[in-house]
Amino acid sequence: MVYLVTFTILYLAATIYFGYLGYRRTTTVSDYLLAGRQVHPLVMALGYGSTYISTSAVIGFGGTSALYGFSLTWLTFLNILVGVWIAFVVFGKRTRKMGKALDAHTFPELLGRRYESRFIQGFSGLVILIFMPVYTAAILIGISRFIEVYLGIPFATAFLGFLLITACYVIWGGLKGVLYTSAFQGVIMVVVMVGIGISTYTAAGGPASGHQALSELTSLIPDHLRGLGHRGFTSMPAGGSPLWWYVITTMIMGVGIGVIGQPQLVVRFMTLKSDRELNRSIPFTALFILFTTGIAFAVGALTNIFFFGAYGQLSVQAVHGNIDKIIPLYVDTFYPRWFAAAFLVTLMAAAMSANSAQFHTLGTSLSRDIFEQALLKGKSVAETTIVTRIGIVFSIFSTLLIGLVLPESVVAIATAFFFSLCGATFIPSYLFALYWRRGTRSGATTSILCGFLVSLLWMLLVHEEESKVIGLSRLLFGTDSVAGHPWNMIDPQIVALPVSLVVFVVVSLLTAPVKTETLKNAFRHI
Template identity: 25%
Template sequence: MFIKLLLLIIFFAIMICIGIYCRKHATDVNGFVLGGRSVGPWLTAFAYGTSYFSAVIFIGYAGQFGWKYGIASTWIGIGNAFIGSLLAWVVLGRRTRIMTQHLDSATMPEFFGSRFDSKALKIGASIIIFIFLIPYTASLYNGLSRLFGMAFNVDYTICIIIMAVLTGIYVIAGGYMATAINDFIQGIIMLFGIVAVIAAVLASKGGFMEALSSLAQVEDPSASTIPGAFNSFLGPDPLNLLSVVILTSLGTWGLPQMVQKFYAIESEKSIHKGTIISTLFALIVAGGCYFLGGFGRLFSDQVNVETEGFDAIIPAMLSGLPDVLIGLVVLLVLSASMSTLSSLVIASSSTLTLDFLKDNFIKNMTEKTQVFIIRALIILFIAISVIIAIIQYRSNITFIAQLMGISWGALAGSFLAPLLYGLYWKKTTKAACWCSYIWGTGLMILNMVAGEIFPSILQSSINAGAFAMIGSMIIVPVVSLITPKLDGRLVSDCFACYERKVEVTAKISLGDEEDESR
């Protein structure tokens, strides 16, 4: 217990000291929300990765989908690395950074408002973000509580209050820069932690080959009648596995707290480095989490899924590890959760301040006032999410994965297509954006309150979220072709940033030298 507590105290002390140190970067809105757009590739890549993977992934998704699909759940982590990280950086990174700076946008709603010349679009996006980031935040606490309960036997309420208060301190003090530096440290912990945990868990089952052989012997007629389904290439249910890959991989393209990382990176050169770093990070952390979860059924004698739920699987797998490794796991999941929480509260509070309150309810808001309100809303947002997390836990409403599925489905279903088409296609219209907003939020709300009216495959919030994203990619271009176009000068000005002429030093080729000698 002493070792675990010592590791926690050192971890918390470092986080708070970094927050205090970074106060000088958080004196204005640009510094507090974007770190002055001067964050390097390593910090940005780790901030992207640690915001991506949290207790929701490690405790919720890895446990649930590892149990359902066996070793094939590793495909989810691979999809996260190559679709959610590599392709996201390649397709969105450069264009997002250039156009958002050109339009002077600090948030996703502000980008929509400037790109489509619509104040209403900006306000609508800010409301959607504030509402649907809350259930995602609540799910972070839930996952962490399971692990703390196993490691320290700490009351759930105390656990989430400590996490919320400490995260709030360094985010309020240092803003985005403090978050980015802490994310880097937390990311290193996650990298070492996941490798050590996988090695220890597999060793407890006789090593990799022995564990794989044991997994092949597991039978569950309710999941699959195929022998060895849980150690097969595509698992017992490839179609639903594909839905999870789509939601957790493509979904990041439309999440404000993820896309905002591209706003803050310092240069185009940094984007190239960040792409490689972020992809490798995701491959190790996400791939490792789902790979570990794939062996969950080997611990069925230690956990009763029907009574305890899927969220109890990973803690059961870790309960037999040495104290030092349990302490490392606690730091791993705490790092993942705090980094994601910090990104969520900054995205939500800055959006509500800059896109909803500013100019609409509070006129002529000074920079100092804006930063003060953002900090106040961070406190409010954390408090609301803590209350919801406690209510959700005590009422036993749903699993972590469903909470995250609702949030990701609504946000990505609303914003993914308008963002992507808005960055690449000049003919994207205002009406198409509204249709995407209505489609994404409407579908997920309906799934949440009346899921039984959907076909069986879409009753799951995971599948519904994937369907929301794919549907929006079709809706936006179709609606754009039949609705009034934006003013040509506005669109030309938005895309002018990609066509800016620059002077470069050209090397004289051998052919040129020969021509001169003649």
């Protein structure tokens, strides 16, 4: 307990200091919303990485790796290829330039101004405001589960306390406070995750011995998972099996592709002053992703060796089916108390960095996108920062209510849900906004609505992971999914994204283009 108190006090003191630093350096609306567009590339890289990778990756997907094995390491590959290289090079540079040219301060505002549509900005802000709290709650559940296991504090108490701590410095520090604290938290995450990765492989006898020992546990895989296509912790699921479709389309592609449409990440590109700073951010961000998700997924799978050696059970059996408790229990059981305390601080850092960005995005969606631009029709108001803070308070209560009613083993599922929804809704309009001058307001509007509705309906009625929990399909049709294999295992984004893309192109070719003056302004630096 002494270690935990010491580490926590030092961590919170540093976090409060960086939040205060952001508050002192925030004097304008641009400072509060975009950190004055003068962010250092290393700060941006750490802030982007720690916002992207949170407790949902360490706790949720780490626990999922314990269940499905090394197949999830392909997500790390997509995290780096799509979430870093494509996101920065293909989208980031043009986003920075167009955002500055259009004086856009949020992702919905970028789309709204590019397509001359307050509806697009307002609707995009509303999607964020309604659905991002699900993802935010998932991240808080991850850290709260560890606190529950390590300290014996009731889950609801841990959830509420951590939620309030995170909200404080976001409300006052704006995006500068978020970025400063996220960079500091990112350093902690890398150091401790590298430590847990090295120590886990060392205890397993090295990579070769560890992977061999994991392969030897294949015979212990439960029959129901074998029936779904599970072939072992070091193998991919059987091709075409229900588990293969689920792991590939939801856990890997759903999150790996959906990252491009994440509003809290897109806005990071608009904080840099030049392409040079953005280029310098790429290697730092890629290494961050590798040292966090790569290690978390590997350690998650390897926990089966340790739990079987200690208890004669696989990881998921040791936690009675709640995979969100696997990583917390592994660290609490097999590591000294000082390391467990350091890991708890790491999870605090991961949760705070991601949640702070999401709270900030939620607040700006309410103030800038819905209140100022959509409802007041673009009339600038001096109270924007105040309304943003009100929006953050609203998001806190939404996150609290959602987090307390979500079922167990939901962290990875809720993350995939939000990434998939954003990907299908925003990616086509975002891509064509940056690259196709012929893209029209009607094309973007129709694409966004189709992507959103197809994705949502697929989740409610077809994709069994969500439809079973929501229960609407069973209420209406008496079954958890209206479709059979493999459709009930295919992620909504895999279906909705192509539909959204085709709709955008067809409708744009049939409707009037955006004004020439708007296009000249939007593309003047590109």
